[in-house]
Amino acid sequence: xxxxxQQTSETRRMLSEFWFYFSENRGAVIGLCVFMALVVIAIFxxxxxxxxxxxxxxxxxxxxxxxxxxxxxxxxxGTDAVxxxxxxxxxxxxxxxxxxxxxxxxxxxxxxxxxxxxxxxxGGWVDTVIMRVMDVILAFPSLLLALVMVAILGPGLxxxxxxxxxxxxxHFARLTRAAVMTERNKEYVMAAxxxxxxxxxxxxxxxxxxxxxxxxxxxxxxxxxAVLDAAALGFLGMGAQPPTPEWGTMLAEAREFILRAWWVxxxxxxxxxxxxxxxxxxxxxxxxxxxxxLKRS
Amino acid sequence: MIRFLLGRFAYLVxxxxxxxxxxxxxxxxxxxxxxxxxxxERGISPERHAQLxxxxxxxxxxxxxxxxxxxxxxxxDFGNSLSxxxxxxDEFLTLFPATIELGxxxxxxxxxxxxxxxxxxxxxxGSVFDQVSMGAALVGYSMPIFWWxxxxxxxxxxxxxxxxxxxxxxxxxxxxxxxxxxxxxSLASGQSGAFTxxxxxxxxxxxxxxxxxxxxxxxxxxxxMLEVLSEDYVRTARAKGMSPFRVVGIHALRNALIPVxxxxxxxxxxxxxxxxxxxxxFSWPGIGKWMIDSISRRDYPSVQxxxxxxxxxxxxxxxxxxxxxxxxxxxxRHK
Numbered sequence: 001x002x003x004x005x006q007q008t009s010e011t012r013r014m015l016s017e018f019w020f021y022f023s024e025n026r027g028a029v030i031g032l033c034v035f036m037a038l039v040v041i042a043i044f045x046x047x048x049x050x051x052x053x054x055x056x057x058x059x060x061x062x063x064x065x066x067x068x069x070x071x072x073x074x075x076x077x078g079t080d081a082v083x084x085x086x087x088x089x090x091x092x093x094x095x096x097x098x099x100x101x102x103x104x105x106x107x108x109x110x111x112x113x114x115x116x117x118x119x120x121x122x123g124g125w126v127d128t129v130i131m132r133v134m135d136v137i138l139a140f141p142s143l144l145l146a147l148v149m150v151a152i153l154g155p156g157l158x159x160x161x162x163x164x165x166x167x168x169x170x171h172f173a174r175l176t177r178a179a180v181m182t183e184r185n186k187e188y189v190m191a192a193x194x195x196x197x198x199x200x201x202x203x204x205x206x207x208x209x210x211x212x213x214x215x216x217x218x219x220x221x222x223x224x225x226a227v228l229d230a231a232a233l234g235f236l237g238m239g240a241q242p243p244t245p246e247w248g249t250m251l252a253e254a255r256e257f258i259l260r261a262w263w264v265x266x267x268x269x270x271x272x273x274x275x276x277x278x279x280x281x282x283x284x285x286x287x288x289x290x291x292x293x294l295k296r297s
Numbered sequence: 298m299i300r301f302l303l304g305r306f307a308y309l310v311x312x313x314x315x316x317x318x319x320x321x322x323x324x325x326x327x328x329x330x331x332x333x334x335x336x337x338e339r340g341i342s343p344e345r346h347a348q349l350x351x352x353x354x355x356x357x358x359x360x361x362x363x364x365x366x367x368x369x370x371x372x373x374d375f376g377n378s379l380s381x382x383x384x385x386x387d388e389f390l391t392l393f394p395a396t397i398e399l400g401x402x403x404x405x406x407x408x409x410x411x412x413x414x415x416x417x418x419x420x421x422x423g424s425v426f427d428q429v430s431m432g433a434a435l436v437g438y439s440m441p442i443f444w445w446x447x448x449x450x451x452x453x454x455x456x457x458x459x460x461x462x463x464x465x466x467x468x469x470x471x472x473x474x475x476x477x478x479x480x481x482x483s484l485a486s487g488q489s490g491a492f493t494x495x496x497x498x499x500x501x502x503x504x505x506x507x508x509x510x511x512x513x514x515x516x517x518x519x520x521x522m523l524e525v526l527s528e529d530y531v532r533t534a535r536a537k538g539m540s541p542f543r544v545v546g547i548h549a550l551r552n553a554l555i556p557v558x559x560x561x562x563x564x565x566x567x568x569x570x571x572x573x574x575x576x577x578x579f580s581w582p583g584i585g586k587w588m589i590d591s592i593s594r595r596d597y598p599s600v601q602x603x604x605x606x607x608x609x610x611x612x613x614x615x616x617x618x619x620x621x622x623x624x625x626x627x628x629x630r631h632k
Contacts, residue, residue, distance in 0.1 A: 027435075136315030140608045143570035144588065148604055151592045152326050228441055232574055235443045236589060251444055258447050259455045266451075269444025276439040284435070 021289035028285020034278035042094040049088035050074070053245040057083035062261045078263045080254065086263065089245035090271050096246040097227050097275055100161055104226035105219050107165035112172020113215070117203045119173065120180030131177065134170035142167045143232060150238045157240040160233045167229075168222045175218055179211030213290040220283035224276045231272050247272045301623055305616060312612065320605040321366050324597050325359070375602035380594050385602035389584060394477030395465060396583035399575070400568045402499060403506035408561060411511040415518025416553070419526065420545060431519065437512030442571055446505040446578040453501060460501050463580035467494045502579045506571050510564040517560040521553040528552075555626050562618025566611045 023029055041048060051057075051074075063079040064071045071078065077086040119130040137145065149163035150156075183189060184207065192206045233239035234248025242249055247268040254264035332349045333341065341349070350356050354365065369375075375385040414434070418427040454462045461467075465479045470491045475482035480499070483491035525531060526549055534544045572585035580586065584603060591599035 027432075132311045132315060135312050136319060139312050139316055139612055140319070140604070141566045141569035141573075141611060143573060144604065144607060147573070147588070147592065148323060148600060151600065152323065224439065228439075231441055232443060235441075235574070236577065237593070248441075248443075251441075251447070255447065258451055262451055265444070265447050269441055269448065272441045272444065273436070273439060276441070277436060280435060280439050 018289050022285050025285040025288055027281045028288075031278040031281025031285065034274065035282060038094050038275060038278070039098065041091055042098045045091050045095055049085075049091040050076070051085035051088040053089045053092040054084065054243045057085075059083070062257065062264070064261070065263050068263075077267050078261075080250070080264050081257055081261075084243075086250075086267055089250060090247070090267060092245040093247045093250065093268070093271060094275075096157070096240060096244065097230070097272070100157070100164075100230040101223040101226050101279075103161050104165045104168065104230070105223050107162070108169040108222055109172055109215065109219055111165070112169045113176050113208070115169075116173040116176025117180055117208065120177040120184065121199070121203050121207070127177070130173065134173050137167065137170045140167075143229060146229060146233060147236065147238060150233060155238045155241060157230075157244065157246070160230055160239040161226075164226050164229045164233075168225060171218055171222065172215060175214050176208075176211055179214060180207055183207050183210050217283060217287045217290060220279060220286055224279040224283065227272065227276055227279070302620065305619055309612060309616060313609075316605060316608045316612070317367055317370065318363070320601050320608075321363050323601055323604065370605070375605065376598035378591075378599045379596045380591075380599075385599050386606075388587065388599065389603060389606050391477065392582060392584050392587050395479070395581060396572050396576070396585060398478050398480060399499065399502055399506060399581060399583060400565075400572060402503040403568060403571075404510060404561065404564065406503060406507040407510035407514055407564070410507075411514030412518045412554075412557065414511075415515040415520075415557075416522050416545075416550065418515070419519045419522035419553075422523065427519075430515065434512040434515040437508045438516070440508050440512075442505050442508055443574045443578055445508060446501070446575060449501050449505060450578070460497050465495065465498050465582060466491065467498075470494060502575050502581055505578070506568060506575045509567055509571060510561075513564060513567075514557065514560055518553065518557050521556045522549065525549045525553040555622070558625065559618060559622055562615060562621075565614040565618075569607055569611060 057079060060072065060075060060079050060083045062081055063075050063083075065078040066073055066076050068078075075085050075087070077090070079085055080089070115130050115134070119127040146160070146163040146167050149166065150159050153159035153163065180203075189202065189206055192202060197206060230239055231246070231248030231251070234246045235252045237252055240246035240249045242253060250268040251265060254261075254268070258265050332346055332353065332355065354362055373386055375389070377383065378385055378388055381388065414430050418430045421427050450462055453460045466483065467490075470483065470486070470488055472482040472486055475486075479495040480492070483495040526545075528549075531544060531549050534548045535541075539548075569585070572583060573589060574585070575581065576583045576585035577589055584607065588600065588603045588607075590596075591603060
């Protein structure tokens with residue numbers, strides 16, 4: 001009983017310390033607020049969107065935004081070439097981007113952690129084989145490898161997510177391995193080993209929690225990378241397929257109208273930029289708050 | 298030094314084998330029969346199917362096929378393109394100068410803007426300049442470059458009419474025996490206006506391609522510079538009464554640049570990926586656009602060869618950067 005209370009108060013102290021350092025970084029707090037807003041928008045998309053994201057209004061093709069001449073008040077950010085409301089598509093697009101980020105980071109994180117733990121913990125030829133495979137993946141330009149994988153698996157959002165996760169995964173494996181190798185011979189691990197902890201317990205309960213800080217930072221960076229790469233694949237026609245309201249796919253559909261209707265191009269890209277920027281700001285803040293080396297200076 | 302060189306080369310061998318396995322496995326991993334896949338939707342007669350299967354060697358054991366594939370690679374045979382029937386290597390080499398030109402100019406812009414930006418931000422830490430430039434760097438780092446390219450086209454080509462929308466040079470100019478490097482060819486041809494035209498075509502794509510590397514280099518230069526500025530030897534130099542210019546420009550900068558050079562080298566992979574998007578937007582006839590076209594045409598030998606060659610280029614550039622790093626930083630060389 002007292003042990004658990006002690007543990008919770010310890011966790012609370014660590015969290016409050018973390019928040020102290022994180023909140024000192026104004027950009028990170030702004031990024032976090034924007035990100036939270038995006039999450040809310042994504043969750044309540046059907047309530048917030050004024051129109052359906054896929055319904056085509058035949059009497060409203062390429063209507064400009066409301067503040068421009070010819071704009072209509074029912075289409076705040078205008079409509080695209082087949083008369084769909086851009087604002088509604090952007091709101092639903094937030095769902096796609098967040099799901100992409102979450103799925104990709106989850107797959108990459110789990111895969112990378114397990115491979116990194118195995119490589120770092122066992123060493124020897126197991127380590128060599130795993131790390132050489134990671135080197136091979138990293139030798140290809142990431143977008144190119146993802147593209148070719150999607151070409152094999154067939155275009156679509158799910159395959160794009162898998163491909164991006166595979167491409168991002170070596171970073172996690174490398175980080176975990178490096179962290180495990182420095183932690184492996186420390187006294188607390190020895191103590192646990194002497195006390196009779198099994199291999200799995202040593203790997204996941206003793207060592208892993210002490211390697212988490214760099215993984216969290218890398219996870220945020222990968223989240224923004226995933227959003228960017230998925231949008232790029234969508235733009236190249238290899239990601240989410242029309243009429244899915246994915247931001248990159250929206251840009252691809254808008255390409256031929258760039259010189260006639262600036263709004264169909266500008267807003268989806270702006271949405272991608274704002275999302276990625278917010279996540280990167282949070283990532284910078286996390287790095288500063290979790291990196292003990294920077295904390296001291 | 299020789300041991301260092303050999304070590305680096307030895308390190309590449311397993312990676313090279315891995316790359317060939319990935320590129321070889323690519324066509325095999327496609328679900329279904331490769332010959333049918335390459336035939337596409339037109340279909341193919343059974344006789345032609347059998348003939349092609351034998352001709353392409355798909356009826357032999359997989360490991361025989363793999364060793365033959367690698368053996369051919371060493372003889373410069375990357376297979377033939379399905380759409381043009383020409384050797385993949387020839388197609389690649391014809392288009393590669395366009396990508397090199399674009400990439401070189403982009404990395405030049407990124408370095409020439411990124412390093413000073415990061416260095417000054419570090420010297421004036423906490424100032425308005427620091428905050429604005431690092432804010433801009435973060436925006437650049439987060440930029441979906443395919444959108445950034447479209448925006449620049451809307452503004453500079455659409456509204457202002459300053460730059461062309463696509464291509465490498467006006468159709469008026471043609472250099473039959475050119476090197477493929479448009480800046481050089483246009484200058485060497487002596488035709489009036491050719492060089493200006495080439496520059497005008499190059500400017501937007503290279504800015505777009507430079508954006509992310511520039512941001513990364515600026516951020517890296519700043520943090521490297523900050524680290525060096527807090528070193529003892531910089532303090533000693535200051536204490537000796539050296540001018541701030543000498544302290545920063547000679548003592549600090551030279552040491553700060555070492556990690557930055559690695560960063561620049563690592564951007565080559567980013568550039569290759571960026572080239573795919575940039576070349577698609579600007580219809581730039583380089584290998585990035587060629588890869589995308591090959592993928593959509595289901596020209597699998599081209600995709601396979603392109604994948605291999607692009608990875609090879611990245612690998613070689615990284616090796617050169619590694620070696621360069623050893624030359625600049627004696628601590629690495631003697632380890």
